[in-house]
Amino acid sequence: MKAWKKNIRKVEPYIPGEQPNQSDMIKLNTNENPYPPAPGVQKVLNEFKTDTLRLYPDPTSKELIQAIADFYQVEKEQVFVGVGSDDVLAMAFMTFFNSEDPILFPDITYSFYDVWADLLHIPYECQPLDENFHIVKEHYYKKNGGIIFPNPNAPTAIYENKQFVEDILQNNQDSIVIIDEAYVDFASEGSVLPLLEKYENLLVVQTFSKSRSMAGMRIGFAIGSKRLIQAMSDVRNSFNSYTMSKLALSLGTAAVKDKKYFETCINRIVSTREKTKSQLKELGFSCLDSQANFIFATHNKKPAKEIFEALKERHIYVRYFEKPRINNYLRITIGTNEQMEMFIQALREIVK
């Protein structure tokens, strides 16, 4: 082996989920929104002059940060933006998880947490979900170097209420606690943002990829105390001062400004979700109590993997995880009513 090869960082390469691209497919596998972004996004794009791309974007992302701050009624110094919530979370791991004590997160959760911890040499300890796939808050009361979990959790779609999160915060005044709220806009009780008034060590991370239909644009954000946001900005500026393109800033701002469209889309998805849950039940599925834009379901007879494969043959894509405890479940993104009808029709044939 050549000497230089030993200095290459060894990572277990993360394999991103399948991104099939067939014209007739029904794509319910990566939790995208079935509806387009707010109409204002196309309008801003139509007026955009590419001549301006010769110049660097605003490194402070002022316009987008102000729009997010206005929407959530926080101060602009409490908002951090990044290239999707993955970028925001990776920066948060790098900024906040520098203890020798392990960070804590659930064993069944977003599959990037252990990847970031490995990459950044952060010690971690996974805490098992209970038999109903709920997080056990008492597991998070021990000494730790930080805490992170998604709420609703992925891929279970289970939401823990604000009191639950506050209990964890009260027992962790010495740790930074990150709540990854990628799916929170689909949860009835909503975000833990109000807890920011009481906890300077709380960081809330959200994304434009789900409820705002902008997965293709790569915009995520964090809201926290000024102290936490300043620390993240310092690290970000030491990594890359210009992460947000001029188009991400302009189109993202247009998206966040249309509150009515945002709420309409969410209501439609939640209503389709509830309908789909009843239909799945009639077909012999059990669904966890979903508070996200996807459902985590298992069938009482047919193995999940077989259903997954049979759907795929019909060009209907859902997500299947070959992992202990969840390898008989399917994660099904909520599409349009029409897509879900076709999906249910296909299931009728598959599980009959």
Added chain:
Amino acid sequence: MKAWKKNIRKVEPYIPGEQPNQSDMIKLNTNENPYPPAPGVQKVLNEFKTDTLRLYPDPTSKELIQAIADFYQVEKEQVFVGVGSDDVLAMAFMTFFNSEDPILFPDITYSFYDVWADLLHIPYECQPLDENFHIVKEHYYKKNGGIIFPNPNAPTAIYENKQFVEDILQNNQDSIVIIDEAYVDFASEGSVLPLLEKYENLLVVQTFSKSRSMAGMRIGFAIGSKRLIQAMSDVRNSFNSYTMSKLALSLGTAAVKDKKYFETCINRIVSTREKTKSQLKELGFSCLDSQANFIFATHNKKPAKEIFEALKERHIYVRYFEKPRINNYLRITIGTNEQMEMFIQALREIVK
């Protein structure tokens, strides 16, 4: 101090250069291209449907990578793309600089290298430029954990030829050597890409921000052996699987496909640069031998800082570095002929 504060990563925050925004300004301070991106970029934007933004972008960036591979006549497995060359370089530091021996780079150079090294806890040793601001290749023949320098160097604009780079490679078969070619398209002898055939440990990094007029879009790339590119992709995928937005992929591809426009812009900038150099000389400036889209110049009487301030009063922005050895120099980006005439006219008044 609250206990969680001690786990926050301490960094010397990098302060990005000033981004003034006045309608009448002449902006010659951040090495942007004075000409717009290729006409095909606006065309692709005009046809872009924001409805598609609801879906994730292609995580393999296939279209853009293939266009770059075709342009440089390399294989697609030899190309890595990122959010500007800063993102590409940060990923390269993280992927390749994991030795306990220090990495080596010049003392006067791109100001991000030591920031990344500090952030990622990489040991480093700066090597002094000689009295004419040239890199001394023999400084790079000692034991090291990797080598990086820009060519042309920044902010000097001085270019070292291919034989010089090859000498460093021949003396460093055990290290990964990164040549940061952000400005190479403006250098007469061009890129060291042909050396890739002989050196598997060479990584060449370039950007769309300068010669391709796309600073606002955030696109950079690396070309190297398949072994190096695979390692970078593995780390990148462990950090963020979707760094490139759909618009970055589409607009970037349109930009790289127009070779004729690219060459025309470069020729215009080089010709303006040479003219500006003669004019500066007549006004009592000495310029280093610039092979970039900027000039590094010092005046025989008037201190650089005074000239910088006087230009600023006239809304003409150039770059001044308050650093040892270079604190009597100005870095002047090459604008259009018209802008440079106005700049020279202002200087005539200032240094008279």
